[in-house]
Amino acid sequence: MNPKVLLLTLLVVLVGCTKPATWVGLAPGEVVVHERLAVRIDGAWSRLDGLQEPKHDVWTSDGTPLDQLHFHTGIAEGESLVVVKDRPADKPIPRFRKDMQAQDVVELYESFASRDGSVFKLEKLAPARFADEDGFRFEFSRVRKSDEVRMRGVGYGAIHHGELFLMVFEAPRIHYFAKHLPRVEAIAQSAHLREKA
Amino acid sequence: MERRHFIETCGCCSAAALLGPALRAAQGWVVPPRLARPAPKTDEGGLWALMDREEERLRQSPFLMRDAALTGYVHAITCRLAQAHCPDIRTYVVRSPYFNANMAPNGMMQVWTGLILRAENEAQLAAVIGHEVGHYLARHSLERLRDAKSRSAFASVLGLVPIAGPLAGLGVLAGGFAYSRTHERAADQIGLELMAAAGYPPLEAAKVWTHLLEELQAEKDWTGDASTRSVLFATHPTEKEREAKLEAAARALGKADLDPQAQALRRAMTSWRRAWLEDELKRRKFGESLALLGRLTAADPQDGEAAYFLGETYRLRASQGDAERALAAYQKAAALPSAPPEVHRALGVLHRKAGRLPEMREAYGRYLAARPEAEDAEMIRSYLKEGG
Numbered sequence: 001m002n003p004k005v006l007l008l009t010l011l012v013v014l015v016g017c018t019k020p021a022t023w024v025g026l027a028p029g030e031v032v033v034h035e036r037l038a039v040r041i042d043g044a045w046s047r048l049d050g051l052q053e054p055k056h057d058v059w060t061s062d063g064t065p066l067d068q069l070h071f072h073t074g075i076a077e078g079e080s081l082v083v084v085k086d087r088p089a090d091k092p093i094p095r096f097r098k099d100m101q102a103q104d105v106v107e108l109y110e111s112f113a114s115r116d117g118s119v120f121k122l123e124k125l126a127p128a129r130f131a132d133e134d135g136f137r138f139e140f141s142r143v144r145k146s147d148e149v150r151m152r153g154v155g156y157g158a159i160h161h162g163e164l165f166l167m168v169f170e171a172p173r174i175h176y177f178a179k180h181l182p183r184v185e186a187i188a189q190s191a192h193l194r195e196k197a
Numbered sequence: 198m199e200r201r202h203f204i205e206t207c208g209c210c211s212a213a214a215l216l217g218p219a220l221r222a223a224q225g226w227v228v229p230p231r232l233a234r235p236a237p238k239t240d241e242g243g244l245w246a247l248m249d250r251e252e253e254r255l256r257q258s259p260f261l262m263r264d265a266a267l268t269g270y271v272h273a274i275t276c277r278l279a280q281a282h283c284p285d286i287r288t289y290v291v292r293s294p295y296f297n298a299n300m301a302p303n304g305m306m307q308v309w310t311g312l313i314l315r316a317e318n319e320a321q322l323a324a325v326i327g328h329e330v331g332h333y334l335a336r337h338s339l340e341r342l343r344d345a346k347s348r349s350a351f352a353s354v355l356g357l358v359p360i361a362g363p364l365a366g367l368g369v370l371a372g373g374f375a376y377s378r379t380h381e382r383a384a385d386q387i388g389l390e391l392m393a394a395a396g397y398p399p400l401e402a403a404k405v406w407t408h409l410l411e412e413l414q415a416e417k418d419w420t421g422d423a424s425t426r427s428v429l430f431a432t433h434p435t436e437k438e439r440e441a442k443l444e445a446a447a448r449a450l451g452k453a454d455l456d457p458q459a460q461a462l463r464r465a466m467t468s469w470r471r472a473w474l475e476d477e478l479k480r481r482k483f484g485e486s487l488a489l490l491g492r493l494t495a496a497d498p499q500d501g502e503a504a505y506f507l508g509e510t511y512r513l514r515a516s517q518g519d520a521e522r523a524l525a526a527y528q529k530a531a532a533l534p535s536a537p538p539e540v541h542r543a544l545g546v547l548h549r550k551a552g553r554l555p556e557m558r559e560a561y562g563r564y565l566a567a568r569p570e571a572e573d574a575e576m577i578r579s580y581l582k583e584g585g
């Protein structure tokens with residue numbers, strides 16, 4: 001498939017964004033995602049601009065078909081992970097509840113990641129520090145429905161004062177996941193919360 | 198029925214088609230001789246070549262079920278129905294939670310797992326397969342191709358439309374064009390006759406339809422209105438009448454005392470049913486899932502797996518009173534030997550949220566005892582340590 005078509009398809013599928021988006025390179029150093037989550041990066045990340053999502057950010061290193069890093073920052077009780085537009089009325093929107101446990105949060109992410117019919121499988125779930133909280137770390141695999149590429153992913157999550165902070169990286173199992181994993185782990189380790197302004 | 202829509206929108210594919218408006222076509226019909234491969238230069242040859250490419254794609258799809266026993270079981274049903282045509286047919290089981298089956302003119306038969314999951318017995322599965330074999334034997338797709346009116350629609354499907362998106366690789370082209378009402382009627386009647394000839398009680402075909410209508414109605418009750426979204430309701434306003442007609446045609450064929458083979462089907466899907474039920478829940482069609490699981494738990498009150506998934510559906514729906522319903526279903530399941538160990542984890546979650554720590558520890562303990570290597574074992578062990 002034409003990579004441009006694929007990219008556009010992905011953006012529409014994953015982000016629900018209809019206007020053309022642009023990628024903006026991020027400078028190395030500290031980046032504060034939506035004013036709530038501070039991380040340190042080594043450069044070579046681009047941020048999707050024009051997403052118009054107050055609590056969701058998408059980054060990539062080699063382009064979104066090849067790797068994606070998602071941030072969900074400060075999702076509050078009753079909110080969905082992403083802003084949902086044009087959702088068929090008969091499909092309930094999975095929402096965050098502040099009494100959710102790690103498994104529930106993974107399931108919430110799964111409903112987002114598999115809404116195109118992809119096959120998602122949780123591979124590991126364990127306690128982990130994230131964003132100054134006792135949170136959790138999970139690994140998963142996913143067969144991406146649009147092109148049947150086998151993906152691998154890793155995520156970190158924590159609930160702080162009833163708000164969810166989630167960071168998930170996903171890339172094709174072949175080559176790209178391993179290529180970026182150490183950088184992604186470093187970003188997760190560097191994450192610090194910022195209280196609401 | 199526009200079968201393409203059916204597949205795209207959801208559930209109910211050929212079952213809608215299963216019911217023609219009347220069923221008198223093709224009476225006294227005899228199974229035609231085997232179809233020869235058409236010359237490549239002809240319309241039909243072109244169609245076959247296209248389907249061959251689709252089939253190649255399907256063979257490589259990660260959504261293809263690669264369980265020889267399961268595929269062999271379904272193929273054997275196809276063969277019982279298709280009789281002498283069996284050598285010309287390849288059967289593929291596709292992992293997808295939607296109710297669907299279709300057969301391409303080149304002999305590629307697809308049966309989706311959402312259909313197998315919903316069949317109560319082998320005869321009900323045979324009813325849908327038989328209908329699809331009916332289209333094949335009567336070469337309806339070729340007639341469609343030659344029908345001038347449908348040509349442009351067909352070309353757009355054959356298309357030259359690049360297949361991408363959620364249905365890539367599922368051989369969707371094969372079922373991608375609409376049959377006429379006349380063809381549906383004929384396929385219904387052929388299907389019933391093939392069922393009877395193969396030793397299946399034809400009346401089971403009507404039950405497939407009844408169950409689907411129940412599921413759609415349940416979805417409608419839950420979401421408020423399914424009619425604007427269900428292709429089936431939109432295009433089949435008199436479905437009750439059709440249900441009655443199919444039933445009448447089935448009764449006319451008699452053979453009601455034949456064994457519908459419930460155990461055989463259950464055995465064939467045993468090792469997969471759990472995964473398919475998980476797929477079902479991911480559709481987030483809670484009304485339909487509750488109707489399905491309600492039917493399964495009523496049919497077999499000792500079915501711990503179905504009781505567990507009933508609880509899961511309520512938990513995920515999370516509507517008023519669903520937490521209590523989920524708890525009740527889990528507790529019922531936990532007492533049954535056939536429940537998966539995850540039922541104890543589910544109980545653990547509810548107990549932990551409610552602050553019932555001794556109950557939480559007991560439930561999580563049972564889960565970890567059964568699944569010490571579970572992917573979330575570390576997480577659960579951390580819950581057991583907390584709170585003293």
Ligand SMILES: [Zn+2]
Binds near residue numbers: 214328332381
């Ligand atoms: Zn049909």
